[in-house]
Amino acid sequence: MARAFARKKKGREVRYTAKLDAVERAVVAGLMEQVHDLVAPEPEAVVPGGPGAPGAATAGAPHDDFDAIVSGLGGLGMGVSVSAEDQVPDDRPVPADARSFGDRDPALERLLPAGNRADDQASAEFRRLTEHGLRTRKARHLTSAIAALRAPGSGVELDERTAVDMVVALTDVRLVLGERLGLREDADVDRLEEELADMDEDDPRLHAMSVYDFLTWLQETLATAMLPGDTTTA
Amino acid sequence: MSIAPVQEEITSSDSLTEPDIPWITLVWNDPVNLMSYVTWVFQTYFGYDRAKSEKLMMDVHTKGRAVVSHGPREKMEIDTEALQGYGLWATFQKDD
Numbered sequence: 393m394a395r396a397f398a399r400k401k402k403g404r405e406v407r408y409t410a411k412l413d414a415v416e417r418a419v420v421a422g423l424m425e426q427v428h429d430l431v432a433p434e435p436e437a438v439v440p441g442g443p444g445a446p447g448a449a450t451a452g453a454p455h456d457d458f459d460a461i462v463s464g465l466g467g468l469g470m471g472v473s474v475s476a477e478d479q480v481p482d483d484r485p486v487p488a489d490a491r492s493f494g495d496r497d498p499a500l501e502r503l504l505p506a507g508n509r510a511d512d513q514a515s516a517e518f519r520r521l522t523e524h525g526l527r528t529r530k531a532r533h534l535t536s537a538i539a540a541l542r543a544p545g546s547g548v549e550l551d552e553r554t555a556v557d558m559v560v561a562l563t564d565v566r567l568v569l570g571e572r573l574g575l576r577e578d579a580d581v582d583r584l585e586e587e588l589a590d591m592d593e594d595d596p597r598l599h600a601m602s603v604y605d606f607l608t609w610l611q612e613t614l615a616t617a618m619l620p621g622d623t624t625t626a
Numbered sequence: 627m628s629i630a631p632v633q634e635e636i637t638s639s640d641s642l643t644e645p646d647i648p649w650i651t652l653v654w655n656d657p658v659n660l661m662s663y664v665t666w667v668f669q670t671y672f673g674y675d676r677a678k679s680e681k682l683m684m685d686v687h688t689k690g691r692a693v694v695s696h697g698p699r700e701k702m703e704i705d706t707e708a709l710q711g712y713g714l715w716a717t718f719q720k721d722d
Contacts, residue, residue, distance in 0.1 A: 504710065505710065505717070506717065507710075508718055510719050526710060529711050559663065575657045575658060576656075577657055578657045612660055615660055615666050619669065619676070
């Protein structure tokens with residue numbers, strides 16, 4: 393059973409600690425790796441739905457034990473995939489005010505949205521100037537968070553800087569997973585929960601949603617512990 | 627807080643600066659970002675106090691969007707980029 397993030401003071405240093413078992417850490421790290429592959433500034437990874445996403449296996453090699461755990465869970469449906477190729481097409485119309493999807497993967501578009509809704513040219517210029525930096529920064533947060541989850545030990549311990557990496561990485565993973573689950577407006581959450589109630593228990597969306605809920609819980613406890621002035625202890 | 631737009635004839639978005647026209651950074655509601663996290667971002671990035679950060683967060687949540695900063699265009703682009711880096715749905719535009 394996982395235990396929430398809590399803020400602790402060790403002398404002058406602040407630490408955020410949580411207890412997650414090996415499977416929980418592997419699932420979260422595995423999803424972060426997928427999002428890293430989606431967002432990292434590699435030209436090949438930008439092509440949506442391109443055959444055999446070339447970056448997919450690169451980060452796996454040093455972590456065979458964890459990958460084995462995750463892939464072993466595939467039959468249980470916990471090996472949630474956020475890869476664009478594995479998604480059921482979402483035929484619902486895109487909310488008119490919301491996005492400029494163009495032909496990009498909507499999850500990527502959610503991570504790197506148009507900067508100006510009123511002016512396409514300004515958006516294009518903003519994207520040209522900021523996209524590489526944003527992708528680099530997001531990839532760095534994810535890499536740091538993955539390393540923290542794969543550090544030896546029975547829990548997760550973060551210093552202040554790594555806690556920022558973690559809370560931002562959890563956001564990006566939830567944004568991608570949320571998009572894969574069709575969560576684009578507040579009303580979608582209720583709709584999905586109603587659908588899930590009647591869903592076959594083998595439906596991969598049910599497992600994806602339980603992972604999403606777990607990530608939500610985890611991020612909530614970390615964000616709350618990090619709020620300045622909050623003195624919560626374990 | 628309002629400055630009348632002066633002769634809004636120029637529609638191109640090149641950076642002919644229009645110093646009299648303020649720009650704003652907006653954050654839009656989404657179903658994923660957590661209220662605690664959004665508050666934390668406003669406190670951390672802008673240095674706003676808890677009360678102001680929570681007010682802005684609630685505006686995003688209940689009104690669908692909130693103006694989180696205003697100033698010259700270049701600064702609004704920097705804010706937008708930073709907030710997108712945090713995963714918030716941020717945009718910049720002219721304050722009209």
